[in-house]
Amino acid sequence: MKKEDIIDRLNQVREEVSFFAKKANRDPSSVTIVAVSKKQPVEYIRWAYEAGQRDFGENYIQEGLEKIEKLKEKEIRFHYIGRCQSNKAKYIPGRFVLIHSVDSLKFARELNKRCEKLDTSQEILIEVNVAKESTKGGLLPEDVCSFVENILRETQKLILRGLMCMPPYFEDPEKVRPYFRELRKLKEEVERKFQIDLPHLSMGMSSDFKQAILEGATLVRIGTSIFGPRGN
Ligand SMILES: *Cc1c(COP(=O)(O)O)cnc(C)c1O
Numbered sequence: 001m002k003k004e005d006i007i008d009r010l011n012q013v014r015e016e017v018s019f020f021a022k023k024a025n026r027d028p029s030s031v032t033i034v035a036v037s038k039k040q041p042v043e044y045i046r047w048a049y050e051a052g053q054r055d056f057g058e059n060y061i062q063e064g065l066e067k068i069e070k071l072k073e074k075e076i077r078f079h080y081i082g083r084c085q086s087n088k089a090k091y092i093p094g095r096f097v098l099i100h101s102v103d104s105l106k107f108a109r110e111l112n113k114r115c116e117k118l119d120t121s122q123e124i125l126i127e128v129n130v131a132k133e134s135t136k137g138g139l140l141p142e143d144v145c146s147f148v149e150n151i152l153r154e155t156q157k158l159i160l161r162g163l164m165c166m167p168p169y170f171e172d173p174e175k176v177r178p179y180f181r182e183l184r185k186l187k188e189e190v191e192r193k194f195q196i197d198l199p200h201l202s203m204g205m206s207s208d209f210k211q212a213i214l215e216g217a218t219l220v221r222i223g224t225s226i227f228g229p230r231g232n
Contacts, residue, residue, distance in 0.1 A: 001044065001227065001228045003047045005228075006044055006047050006048060006051075006226065006227060006228075007047065007048075007050075007051045009225060009226050009227075009228070010035070010048055010051055010053060010226050011051070012225075013033060013209075013222055013225050013226055014033065016209075016210060017031050017033060017209070017213065017220065020209075020210045020213040020214060021213055023214065024213060024214045024216075026213070026216075030218060031213055031217060031218060031219075031220060032055055032218065032219050032220070033053070033055065033220055033222055033226075034055045034056065034057040034079050034081070034202075034219055034220065034221045034222070035048055035053050035055065035056050035057065035222060035223070035226050035227070036056075036057040036058075036059075036081065036205075036221050036222060036223030036226075036227075037056045037057065037058060037067070037223070037227065038057070038058055038059040038060060038063065038082075038223065038230065039063070039230040039231055040223075040227045040230060040231070042067055042070050042071065044227050045067065045071060045076070046071070046074075048226065048227075049071075049074055049076065054075065054076060054077055055076075055077045055079060055097075055219075056076055056077070056078055056079065057078075057079045057080075057081040057100075057221050057223075058078060058079070058080060058081070058082065058096075059080075059081055059082030059083075060082055061080070061082070061088045061091050061092075064078060064080065064082075064095075064096070065091060065095065068095055077097045077098075078095065078096050078097065079096060079097060079098045079099075079100060079219075079221075080092060080096040080098070080099045080100065080101070081100045081101055081164075081202075081221055082101060083101065083137055084099065084101050084102055084103060084104065084107040084137075085107070086104075086106050086107045086110045089107055089110040089111040089113075089114055090110075090114050092111060092114070092122065093111070093114050093115045093118050093120050093122050094118060094120055096122075097123065098123045098124070098125065098161065098200075098219075099111070099122065099123070099124045099125065100125045100127065100164040100202045100219075100221070101125070101127040101137060101138075101164060102124045102125065102126050102127060102158075103126065103127045103129075103137050103138050103139050105147070105150055105151075105154075108124075108150075108151055108154075108155050108158060109154065109155060111124075111155070111157075111158060112154070112155035112156070112157045112158050115157035115158070116157055120157070121157045121158070121159055122157060122158055122159065123158075123159045123161045124151075124158050124159065124160060124161065125160075125161055125162045125163055125164040125200060125202050126139060126144060126147060126148070126151075126160070126162075126163050126164070127139065127163075127164045127165065127166070128140075128141055128144055128163055128164070128165045128183060128186060129141075129165075130165045130167050130179040130182050130183055131167050131168050131179055133168060136166060138164075138165065138166070141182065141186055144163075144186060144190065145189070145190060145193060148160065148190055148193075148194060149194075152194060152196075160196070160198065161198060161199055161200045162187060162198040162199060162200030162201055162202065162218070163183055163186060163187050163190075163198065163200075163201060163202070164183075164201075164202035164203065164219075165179065165180070165183045165202075165203050166203075166205070167179035167180070167203075167208075169207060169208075170208075173207060173208040173210070173211050174211060176208045176211055176212075177211045177214070177215055180201075180203050180204070180208075180211060180212050180215035180216070180217070181215050183201060183203055183215075184201060184215055184216045187201055199218065200218045200219055201215075201216050201217050201218050201219070202217070202218070202219040202220075202221060203215070203217045203219075203220070204217045204220040204221070204222075205220070205221055205222060205223070206222050206223060206224040206225040209222055209225075
């Protein structure tokens with residue numbers, strides 16, 4: 001991809017995000033685009049940054065850390081959206097603004113311990129496996145409340161900010177909407193039950209972010225539509 005292409009694509013995504021936010025009677029600034037830069041060169045991040053993009057998502061710790069190091073002079077907010085393995089928790093605090101994909105107590109405890117050591121806190125989202133797919137990470141919807149209870153009781157350094165999901169792909173993105181709606185309902189249930197405010201719903205990718213915005217997404221994680229196909 002050329003620099004102009006990436007900037008054009010980013011602007012196109014921005015317009016679509018804004019259009020669908022307005023369509024849902026929402027303020028366009030209530031939706032943040034997280035540009036998913038996994039398996040894309042650092043150069044692409046620089047170009048998007050020059051065009052004003054500040055939030056980027058990475059899936060692989062090692063790759064993410066390398067990019068953070070190379071771009072440390074810039075005011076970039078890196079999000080971690082990959083699988084949460086306990087042995088990787090030590091690399092996260094102080095480097096990623098938000099972890100979207102927390103789905104095990106073992107990982108949460110380890111992350112909390114690392115935060116205590118550094119005397120810092122870490123904002124997190126809980127990943128929910130809304131379609132109960134065996135191949136995907138995330139908690140089953142029915143297990144979310146007891147998980148939240150444990151997080152609130154045990155992991156004082158973790159700040160719960162909302163929920164995330166990655167529903168199945170459908171040719172017709174309208175078919176994904178019920179899953180997005182379910183995540184929103186679940187968030188509302190958790191807020192009521194625990195008397196907490198959860199500002200974030202991380203849902204929607206290149207193929208379905210419009211539907212996600214109509215259902216209340218505050219963070220859309222968009223890779224391909226901005227950066228094109230990924231190298232492997
Ligand atoms: C790769 C990835 C995305 C971005 O997917 P695109 O279809 O390229 O927009 C979003 N969320 C997660 C968790 C991902 O792994």
